[in-house]
Amino acid sequence: MTRTCSSVFTLGLALMLLSTLAAAQPKSNRAQAAVDTSVVFSEIMYDPPSNGTNDEYLEVFNTSTTTSINLSGWKIGGSVTNPVTLSDTGTGQTTLAPQSYAVILGSGYFSGGARAYQNAIPAGTLVMKTSAGLSLNNGSDNLRLITASNDTVASLTYTGPSDAQGKSLEKILLNRNDAATNYALSITGGTPGTKNSVASRDRDAAHIRLMFTPSDSVPVGTSALLTSTVKNLGLLALTNFTVDFYEDANANTQLEAAEKFDTKSFSGSLAQNDSASVTANILTPAAGTRQFGAVIVSAGDEFSGNDTLRAALKVYVPITNNPLDTNLIVSEIMYAPTSPQPEFLELFNKSTNAADSIKLNGLRIGDRATLSQVIKDGGVNLFLKSQQYAVVFANGNLATGTANYVIPASALTLEAGADLSLNNSGDSVVVINASGTTLSRFFYADTAAPAGKSSEKIAPTRTDSASNFAASVAASGSTPGARNSVTAFDRNLSVQTNAAFFTPPATPVNLTYNVINRGLQPFGNSATVRLFKDDDKNNLPDASEQINLFTLTTNLNPKDTLKSSFAFTPASQDSVNFIFTLTVAGDEDTTNNL
Secondary structure: OHHHHHHHHHHHHHHHHHHHHHHHOOHHHHHHHHHHOOEEEEEEEOOOOOOOHHHOEEEEEEOOOOOOEEOOOOEEEEOOOOOEEEEOOOOOOOEEOOOOEEEEEOHHHHOOOOOOOOOOOOOOOEEEEEOOOOOOOOOEEEEEEEOOOOOEEEEEEEEOOOOOOOOOEEEOOOOOOOOHHHEEEOOOOOOOOOOOOOOOOOOOEEEEEEEEEOOOEEEOOOEEEEEEEEEEOOOOOEEEEEEEEEEOOOOOOOOOHHHEEEEEEEEEEEOOOOEEEEEEEEEOOOOEEEEEEEEEEOOOOOOOOOOEEEEEEEEEOOOOOOOOHHHEEEEEEEOOOOOOOOOEEEEEEOOOOOOOOEEOOOOEEOOOEEOEEOOOOOOOOOEEOOOOEEEEEOOOOHHHHHHHOOOOOOOEEEEOOOOOOOOOOEEEEEEEOOOOOEEEEEEEEOOOOOOOOOEEEOOOOOOOOHHHEEEOOOOOOOOOOOOOOOOOOOOOEEEEEOOOOOOOOOOOEEEEEEEEEOOOOOEOOOOEEEEEEOOOOOOOOOHHHEEEEEEOOOOEOOOOEEEEEEEEOOOOOOOOOEEEEEEOOOOOOOOOOO
16 A cells, blocks of 8 residues: 555656646747747759759748748758758848748858849748758758757658759648658749649649640641640649640740630530640641640639640651652560660561662661661661561660660661650651651550560551551560561461360360461461370470371461360379470461460
């Protein structure tokens, strides 16, 4: 009992002491400490466009709706040895108003000369400088926001993407969540002192695509469709917007009122993340490259940075091709390779005439990449023989390409004079001969093939529509320099059977198999199917092990299947291995004959 009373007395004393200490702490200090937590990190520019540390900046935001906070004496800490202290920039202003931003720059930014953000930071924004440079690491860093009383009120660890130069990391939701998932690369590059471009908004109509149909290059005298796709990134429904279409006729990069040639309206409602398209018609009476733009007009749109998109249309005069050049086709594209494999473009001479070699000297991909042979041969002419492939790698990628792809020795391996620049999000591909004649021009979408697989032409013709391409089904993901895995053979017979059959000893079982015509032509007459009982289990069809022979007496039409079977009675419980073989003269693919 005595021990129990003693424990109760001690606890009561501790509570009294805590109460006394709390009462002794000034009420204003406790209130300020609570308010300080309303200041959060909102943006980090760690790899500025200038590539100089003086142009790095941090942005913080006061989430309070009622209380201003004095940032004088606050510090930025982290991986730097000593935290840097914040002070005013000579204005005497250090107080951050409710629901407002403060931009924090290193001391070197104010050392003289032009200032990178003087036109980007809105007037009236609180700007603070640090006692030394920010020295933010481009790869990754840890940052802490520390009050004047040395309390850490925010802590952030970031890892910078490799393609982030000139783009800040912006917080998506302005709260105390500093997890990586609450940050994204700025859409506009950076928004110092203003609402983040990646922030959720109630009303935000965004232009996500502006593209031409049938392609971004058309013959003179034809028409093209310019399609604008608008997505609702806002939290509320998007209703009744319009898209204004412009042609930048004076090429000054400004979309002026006099250059607007059409307006299309969308009447309806788009839920969040839904999209809709409107289309304008364009006539092409003259050749040349024409610049177009489209602008969303939506009442109450809270972010104009994603309202405008631009696109260029090339109008060309068709030229009668050299008859031989018309045999040159693009047969395969690897635009999203898996490291260390590089991008490639495959060309094919579809002629079956042995005399129809095509000269490749001066051939260009797009309008800038000139081909050169693997072995630098001092200007020796390059010819692509009939039924021969050429695999084209970007400048500097030839060695990497030949080392990481299996390319038959019969194929040419070539190196372009510049990058191929095959965009993963979709792109136009143009092949132009030395005289300037366009031999091939087509557009592929980002869905043409998944990462690590090429987009292969199905029929080796000059048809470059999306329906004539398919993702490679080869185990390696591509077939550079070889027949495409999605291209059907004219004559291709295969044999197919079950992987296993089951039956008790001394009980007959039907060993069924199918003969399938996978080619484009009727085929199969006189084909023989042999069945072998692999007694020595060496996985080889030895002549002495043949137990059945079947001969086709007619052709099978394309995609037709002939089913047959052979009755076999096992003598014991031991497993028996069987081998089926198919033999037919003229079969162009024997990989499926066993």
